[in-house]
Amino acid sequence: MAINAYGENVATYGTVADTTAAVENKTxxxxxxxxxxxxxxxxxxxxxxxxxxxxxxxxxxxxxxxxxxxxxxxxxxxxxxxxxxxxxxxxIAAIGKTADLGSDAIAHDKGSTSTFEVYFPNDIQQGVVDISDSNGNVIGSIDVGTNPSGVYSFDWDGMTTAGEAAESGIYHVSARYSDSNGNNQTTRLGAYPIESVRFDQGSTYVKVGSSYVPLDSVVEVY
Structure with a gap:
């Protein structure tokens, strides 16, 4: 159903031009x-x-x-x-470079599953993602397996290596792995390649991993 400028049915009341005009500033x-x-x-x-x-x-x-x-x-x-x-x-020139968001931390709620992404710049022969507490103690780990380089999503069920549910709090995510040449490599959450750039209402966003983040959130590009 088509409506006119006053929200009335055009078939009944016909088309009425919207006579609203901008008021000139006289101040x-x-x-x-x-x-x-x-x-x-x-x-x-x-x-x-x-x-x-x-x-x-x-x-x-x-x-x-x-x-x-x-x-x-x-x-x-x-x-x-x-x-x-x-x-x-x-x-746009930053596309293809790595953006560092300045943090490797996740907020975890006890009894829930935490999802996060980690970027591996090299092919993975074998690797492990480590979850550490605020004191730097590794409390949990996730096997990475053998995979090509790229951004991978992981689900941590909150269970520690001791078989207990981790308390709610802030945890840090890093990874250690060997590349296809057998060299030891490390990476962490919070550093991802910039895949694209989006402009929206005067703001700039970059795509890192599966999300777009404001350019202001990026602390370093390399």
Missing amino acids: ALGKDDFMKLLLVQLQYQDPTEPMDTEKILTQTSQLAALEASDNTKTALENLTKSLGNAQQFST
Whole structure:
């Protein structure tokens, strides 16, 4: 069912144009307003006591200064917008590089399963993901197996190596593995390759792992 600007059925009431108009801001005076005031002042001045020439020159110079200031403001606003756009699109060059989010921690609730992602920059011959407490003690581990390089998602059921449910709190995630050449490698949660860049309402987001995060969340790109 089609509706008009007033939310009425077009078939019954017909199409009605939306007459809502933007209200002009009258709270600020511009250079045109000052020019009108000067002309009105000259128009209604006393012929027997005309305005002093020096005063007219002063007001004219003030008008010129106001116009110059207005033009400078407009130029700076355009420059700021241009620089913002240039900064946004320069982020595209970061695609393919690694973004560090500055944290390897997860928040775990006792009795629940915590899901997280870890990036392995090299092929995995054999590896293990370690979950450590705030004191650096490894309390749980997940086998990685043999896999090519990439971002992998893991589910930790919260069970420790002692067979107990881990308490609610903050835990740290890292991984140790051997690559296809038998070299020992390490990685951790929080460092991922940048796969793409998205611009949304003036903000920049980068895709790391399976999620888009604000560019402000990235502490280092390498």
